[in-house]
Amino acid sequence: MAKVLMKGNEAIGEAAVLAGCRYYFGYPITPQSELPAYLAKRLPEVDGVFVQAESEVAAINMVYGAGSAGARVMTSSSSPGISLKQEGISYIAGAEVPCLIVNVMRGGPGLGNIAPAQSDYWQSTRGGGHGDYRTIVLAPNSVQEMADMTITGFDLSDRFRNPVLLLSDGVLGQMMEPVNLPEPNDYDINSKKWALGYRGNDKNERNLCSSIFLDNDELEEHNWHLYQKYQVITDLFSKGEYKDFAVEEHLCDDAEIILVGYGIISRILKTVVEKCRKRGIKAGLIRPKVLWPFPTAVFERLAKTASQFLVVEMSCGQMVEDVKLSVDGKKPVFFFGRTGGTVPSDFEILNEVDKLVRPD
Amino acid sequence: MSSKVERIILAGFGGQGVLFLGKVIAETGMHAGKNVSWIPSYGPEMRGGTANCSVILSENEIASPMVTVPDTVIAMNRPSVTKFNQKIKAGGMLMYNSSLIERQEFRDDIRLVEIPANEIAEELGNPKVANLVMAGAYSKFSKLITFDDLVACLPSLVKGAKKEMLDINLAAFKKGFDYVEEKKYMFGRYVYSVFKGI
Amino acid sequence: MTMKKVFSRPASLSKTPFHYCPGCDHGVIHRLVAEAIDELEVGDRTIGVAPVGCSVFAYDYFNFDFNQAAHGRAPAVATGIKRTRPDSIVFTYQGDGDLAAIGTAEIIHAANRGEKMTVIFVNNAIYGMTGGQMAPTTLIGMKTQTSPYGRDAATAGNPIKMSEMIATLESPVYVTRVTINSVANLMKAKKAIYNAFKLQKEGKGFSFVEVVAICPTNWGKKPADSHKWLTENMLPVFPLGTFKDTFGVEKSA
Numbered sequence: 001m002a003k004v005l006m007k008g009n010e011a012i013g014e015a016a017v018l019a020g021c022r023y024y025f026g027y028p029i030t031p032q033s034e035l036p037a038y039l040a041k042r043l044p045e046v047d048g049v050f051v052q053a054e055s056e057v058a059a060i061n062m063v064y065g066a067g068s069a070g071a072r073v074m075t076s077s078s079s080p081g082i083s084l085k086q087e088g089i090s091y092i093a094g095a096e097v098p099c100l101i102v103n104v105m106r107g108g109p110g111l112g113n114i115a116p117a118q119s120d121y122w123q124s125t126r127g128g129g130h131g132d133y134r135t136i137v138l139a140p141n142s143v144q145e146m147a148d149m150t151i152t153g154f155d156l157s158d159r160f161r162n163p164v165l166l167l168s169d170g171v172l173g174q175m176m177e178p179v180n181l182p183e184p185n186d187y188d189i190n191s192k193k194w195a196l197g198y199r200g201n202d203k204n205e206r207n208l209c210s211s212i213f214l215d216n217d218e219l220e221e222h223n224w225h226l227y228q229k230y231q232v233i234t235d236l237f238s239k240g241e242y243k244d245f246a247v248e249e250h251l252c253d254d255a256e257i258i259l260v261g262y263g264i265i266s267r268i269l270k271t272v273v274e275k276c277r278k279r280g281i282k283a284g285l286i287r288p289k290v291l292w293p294f295p296t297a298v299f300e301r302l303a304k305t306a307s308q309f310l311v312v313e314m315s316c317g318q319m320v321e322d323v324k325l326s327v328d329g330k331k332p333v334f335f336f337g338r339t340g341g342t343v344p345s346d347f348e349i350l351n352e353v354d355k356l357v358r359p360d
Numbered sequence: 361m362s363s364k365v366e367r368i369i370l371a372g373f374g375g376q377g378v379l380f381l382g383k384v385i386a387e388t389g390m391h392a393g394k395n396v397s398w399i400p401s402y403g404p405e406m407r408g409g410t411a412n413c414s415v416i417l418s419e420n421e422i423a424s425p426m427v428t429v430p431d432t433v434i435a436m437n438r439p440s441v442t443k444f445n446q447k448i449k450a451g452g453m454l455m456y457n458s459s460l461i462e463r464q465e466f467r468d469d470i471r472l473v474e475i476p477a478n479e480i481a482e483e484l485g486n487p488k489v490a491n492l493v494m495a496g497a498y499s500k501f502s503k504l505i506t507f508d509d510l511v512a513c514l515p516s517l518v519k520g521a522k523k524e525m526l527d528i529n530l531a532a533f534k535k536g537f538d539y540v541e542e543k544k545y546m547f548g549r550y551v552y553s554v555f556k557g558i
Numbered sequence: 559m560t561m562k563k564v565f566s567r568p569a570s571l572s573k574t575p576f577h578y579c580p581g582c583d584h585g586v587i588h589r590l591v592a593e594a595i596d597e598l599e600v601g602d603r604t605i606g607v608a609p610v611g612c613s614v615f616a617y618d619y620f621n622f623d624f625n626q627a628a629h630g631r632a633p634a635v636a637t638g639i640k641r642t643r644p645d646s647i648v649f650t651y652q653g654d655g656d657l658a659a660i661g662t663a664e665i666i667h668a669a670n671r672g673e674k675m676t677v678i679f680v681n682n683a684i685y686g687m688t689g690g691q692m693a694p695t696t697l698i699g700m701k702t703q704t705s706p707y708g709r710d711a712a713t714a715g716n717p718i719k720m721s722e723m724i725a726t727l728e729s730p731v732y733v734t735r736v737t738i739n740s741v742a743n744l745m746k747a748k749k750a751i752y753n754a755f756k757l758q759k760e761g762k763g764f765s766f767v768e769v770v771a772i773c774p775t776n777w778g779k780k781p782a783d784s785h786k787w788l789t790e791n792m793l794p795v796f797p798l799g800t801f802k803d804t805f806g807v808e809k810s811a
Contacts, residue, residue, distance in 0.1 A: 005387045005396070023642060049641045053634065054667035061631035061664070065638025068625050069605070069646075073638070091628050175425060176383065176398035178390045189642070196605045196623040197643040208617055210608075210626035270423035345428040 003178040008146040008168060009076075011179050012102055013038035015147035016074055019154045020187025021100070022048035023073040025062035027055055029081045030114040031170040032104035036076065056081040060088030060101075067097040068209035070195030072154055072187050076102035078170075079120050080111060082128075089163055090129030093226075094211025098157035100150065101135070102166045104173040107341050115341020116170030118263060121318035124167050125292040132223050134230050136164045137291040139262040143177035145289075151182060152245070158192075160233055167291060169314065171264045171343060234293040247295035248287040251277070252302055255284025257357055260311040260323055262288050264343065269312060271346045272353065281357055291319070299326035308356060309333045312349055314342075364419045366504055367427045369444055370494075371401075371412035372436025372457070377491035381434070382413035384495045388505045388513040389417040397425035410440045417504040432501075434494050435461065436477070455497060457490065473497070473540065480535045489532035496536025507537050568592035570601045574618045581781025583771035584612060586738055587680060587747075588619050588651075594752040595622075595647070598759050604647040605639050607632040609661075611653035612686040630661020633668035636675045647758055649676040655685045658694040658718050665720070669764050672729030676754045676765045679720060682773040683792060690776035694718040697795055702776070717795050721768045725801035731763035733802040737770040737793065739785040750800075753807045762805055770796050 006014070013035050016024070024039045036052065043050045049066075053059035059075050066073040077085060082103045092099060103124065107117040124137045136156050138149045146168060153164040190198060196207050213219035237246040248266070251273060252258055259269045266287035276283035286302065288295050299309075308331055311320040320335045327333050336352045338344040368385065372378040382398050389396040394417050401412040414427035433444045435456040445467060448454055453471040459478030466472055475497045477490035499507045510533050518529060567573070570592035576585045595601050601622055608616040610629035617624030627635040632650035640648040657665050657679050665677065684702055685691040692705040695717050699708040725733040732754055736747035747769060754765035770792050772784035779787060800808060 003390060005383070005390050005398070023638070025638065051637065051641065051671075054663050057631070058634040058637075058664050058667065061628065061634035062638035062641075064627070064631075065607070065625060065635035065640075066642040067638070068635075069639045069642035071638075071642040073642075087628055088631070095626070171399060171426075174400050176386060177422075177425070178396060196625060196639060197603070197646050198623075199603075206621055207623045208626070210617065210624070212614060212626055264425075267422075268424040268426060274423060343426055345426065346424055347428065 003180055005176050006143060006179050007034055007174060007176050008143045008172040009034035009104065009174070010038045011143045011147040012076070012150045012166065013042060014181060015150035016100070016154070017042055017046055017048070018182055018184045019072065019151045020185045021072040021074055021154060022046065023066045023071045024049070024075065025051045025053050025059040025066070025073070026075050026077065027053050027059050027081060029056075029078045031106055031116070031173050032076050032078045032102065034173070035102065035104075056084035057087065060085040060092070063099045063101075064088055064092050064095070064097060067092065067099040068095065068195065069197050070189045070192045072098075072158070074100040074102065076104065078104045078106045078114075079108050079117070082120060082123070086123075086129035089135065090127070090131050090133065091211050092163050093127070093133035093135065094131060095209045096161040096226075097163070097209060098161050099163050100153045100157055100166060101163055102168065105167065105169040107339065113341050114170065116264065116314060116343060117339065117341065118169060118265065118314040119316075119318065119339065120167070121291065121313070121315060124165050125294070125322070133226060134162075134292055136160070136162060136233060136293075137167050138164065139167050139289055139291050140172060141263050141266045141287065141289075143172070143175060144179050146172060147179050147181060151185075160229060161194075162229070162233070167263070169263055230293075237290055237293045237295065238297050242290070246288070246290040246293075247298050248285075248289055249298060250285040250287070252284035252286065252306070254282055255302075255305075256282040256307045257353060258284045258286055258302055258306045258309050259349075259353070260286045260288075260309055260319070261313065262291060262319065265312050265314060268344065268346050268349065272349045275346065275350055276353055281353065283353060288319070294322045294326065296326040299323060300328070303327045303330040306331060310352060310356060311335050312344060313337045314344070315339055366417045366432065366502060367430050368415045368417075368432045368434060368498075369412055369427055369430040369447070370415065370434045370436075371410045371440030371444055373439070374411050376411075376436045377488065378411055378434075378436055379413050381491040381495055382415045384492065384510070384513075384517055385417070385498065385505065386415050387517055388509045391513045391516070392505050392509040394418060394504050395420065395422050397422050399425055399427075410437070410443055412440065412444075417502070419504070432498070434498065436491070436494070437461065453501065455494065455501075457494070459490070473501075475536060475539055477536070480539065481532060484528055484531050484535065486528050489528060492529055492532035493536035493539075496533035497540045498536075499533070500537050500540040507533065568596045570595045570604070570621050572619055572621050576619060577615060578612065579775045581772070581774045581784065582612075583682070583738055583769070584680065586744070587678065587769055587771065588616065590748050590751045591649070591651070591678060592620065593748065594755045597752060598647075598755055600647045600755070600759055603645060604649070605643070607636045607639070607648070607650040609650065609652040609656040610687075611656045613651050613653060613680070614687065616651050630656050630659070631664055632656065633661065633664040633673070633675070633677065637668055637671070637673050640673055640675050644674070647676075647755065649678060649755070649758075651678045652680070653686065654679070654681045654683065654693040654695040655691075658720050666724070666727075669724045669730045669766065670727050672731075672763045674758055674761055674763055676758050677767070678751065678754075679766065679768045680771050681720070681768055681796065682771040683717070684773050684776045686773050686776055690773075695720075695796070697791055719796065721766065721801050724766050729764055730766055730802055731804040732757050732765040732800075732807060734766070734800040735768040735770065735796060735798050737788065737798060739789050743798070749808075757805065757807055768796070770798070
């Protein structure tokens with residue numbers, strides 16, 4: 001298939017269709033509105049269902065319903081809308097229903113503004129709603145990855161019966177880059193034997209999707225069951241088949257200072273690394289592509305060789321805490337952030353690097 | 361202008377088609393086998409005096425798609441000049457729509473190219489194609505896309521357009537390109553710096 | 559001589575004993591739902607959505623697939639299920655706190671979209687599961703945990719009439735209010751619930767049955783007294799009747 005120049009938001013929509021997703025429920029909010037607009041047009045072409053819900057709360061609960069009935073289903077929003085969805089995400093995680101949730105992050109707290117931000121890292125990687133649960137969090141940094149990770153996200157969510165969050169930001173959502181779209185995947189709605197409405201001959205008992213366990217022992221058993229599932233997922237990303245998928249390393253082997261960033265920031269950091277190298281500064285880049293489970297191992301390994309780390313985020317410092325946990329005090333971890341919708345320039349980051357490597 | 365990468369900011373007011381102009385250049389770059397990126401004006405400045413987008417054409421993989429120091433600014437209205445003039449790389453280019461922007465005290469370390477885009481578009485009978493006049497003009501300077509690339513890419517950009525519309529788009533490209541060629545801006549790097557002080 | 563079986567458990571009801579308080583109407587209303595589904599022979603393709611409230615465990619009492627939704631969200635969940643499996647019979651079973659307070663947006667918009675589902679709305683003017691707090695349908699002057707001086711319209715508004723509200727929308731095809739305070743009314747309620755599911759089976763649209771019910775425990779009354787109180791106090795505020803019947807299902811039956 002030839003490359004297509006697409007917006008990030010549109011690439012997610014097309015990739016979802018190609019992944020067999022036929023159900024979208026959402027509510028308008030900037031800067032993700034191109035995605036519902038794309039699917040409102042595209043889904044009817046493939047006999048799919050697009051519903052503009054009355055709220056993000058309703059939308060995520062429609063996702064819960066469709067997911068529990070066996071659909072490949074998605075919703076999308078931007079930060080304030082994702083806050084509203086947290087109730088539903090908690091139920092979906094508790095009932096172990098697969099779905100894909102896209103957050104095209106904007107600035108907060110509150111209404112904040114519509115400009116790009118990365119200030120929902122904590123909300124995304126710590127569950128987000130009430131209760132002891134996790135969502136798998138994927139962090140693309142290009143329009144191509146917006147498409148690729150949409151497909152990976154559906155696969156992971158079905159495999160683990162767990163919600164997957166695609167964590168993007170306003171720049172990635174709005175920008176256009178060439179995309180190679182994959183071949184379409186035929187998804188069979190009757191492939192999930194646990195789903196409501198499944199009618200295979202092997203169905204003996206009725207199916208139930210629920211997150212209520214009123215008995216203490218039953219809930220504790222369910223909580224540990226979820227925890228064990230999260231351990232399996234963590235292993236898969238730290239040493240299993242998704243090990244290489246989870247993190248990108250760039251010129252780290254001999255690096256004295258390692259820059260750390262995800263999403264759009266990682267692209268800017270790559271330019272900073274190039275500029276550093278031209279100036280004789282041995283800089284490298286770690287880009288977590290998966291934010292939960294966090295790629296801890298790469299930091300443990302590189303903390304032995306690098307002298308220091310500089311984490312750059314469009315927030316006041318959120319992922320930096322996971323980096324510090326991973327580096328575990330072995331090397332200093334510094335932070336540089338811009339917020340309010342300002343994307344830091346390569347020059348100001350380079351200036352920060354200068355201050356660290358040439359403190360005089 | 362480096363032959364490996366061209367960073368462009370395109371700016372104007374709403375309705376001048378600067379986002380589409382950026383898309384034309386980016387899509388042409390993609391069809392010509394280059395790496396490309398396009399980012400619209402977005403965020404706090406969305407409701408300001410200008411709409412703009414950033415485009416990168418590159419022979420290598422594009423690391424940061426953000427354009428902080430453009431090689432070229434294509435300005436369709438006066439506020440765009442005010443906003444981006446100082447950001448242009450020394451030795452870079454300001455290509456501006458002289459139908460709406462008067463000569464003024466410009467920087468003397470950049471190449472100035474004035475294109476009366478509105479007038480040319482009106483001569484063609486459609487003021488809306490002023491943006492495409494600029495695309496044609498830019499292709500004369502670019503080391504990464506050619507006029508022929510623009511022409512080849514056009515059908516995929518205006519899918520389903522009628523033949524008359526395609527023809528007028530092509531004519532706009534051509535007029536922009538020819539205008540540059542006739543004025544021989546190529547050879548007068550700082551040709552309009554003489555107007556400094558006017 | 560052979561014995562004729564005149565009473566048995568509907569096939570759609572499970573063997574799990576109800577956990578409801580003595581005298582509670584939920585058990586009877588569950589049975590009416592099960593009977594309608596049996597009579598329409600759709601038990602093998604019915605999917606229920608349980609709410610938050612006393613009927614949070616509704617899924618335990620029926621033999622078909624169930625989703626347990628968040629408080630008030632059952633109509634949104636049911637929308638997702640019905641859109642995914644349009645040949646299923648999908649219903650929600652909700653109380654007054656669930657449907658008329660926290661889930662007002664979801665019920666109004668599911669109704670307005672004309673989702674081809676059935677909603678059974680049990681209105682007993684009080685929050686049962688949480689221990690007797692004021693509901694949107696609590697009567698003026700009625701004392702509850704959170705209206706200890708009686709509901710005051712000046713500060714807590716008036717009882718909200720969901721059937722009347724939903725009947726103002728164009729999309730719903732059947733909106734009716736029933737009760738089970740007498741045998742005659744019970745038979746009418748049974749017929750209404752049957753009609754609601756029948757319309758869904760025929761793909762006609764959104765059907766809504768409000769059942770005015772008692773809550774002896776939280777009302778602090780005996781079951782028999784509760785029905786008397788319901789008749790004298792609730793029915794004047796929540797009059798029985800059919801507010802919308804687009805396809806004339808009641809006449810055709």
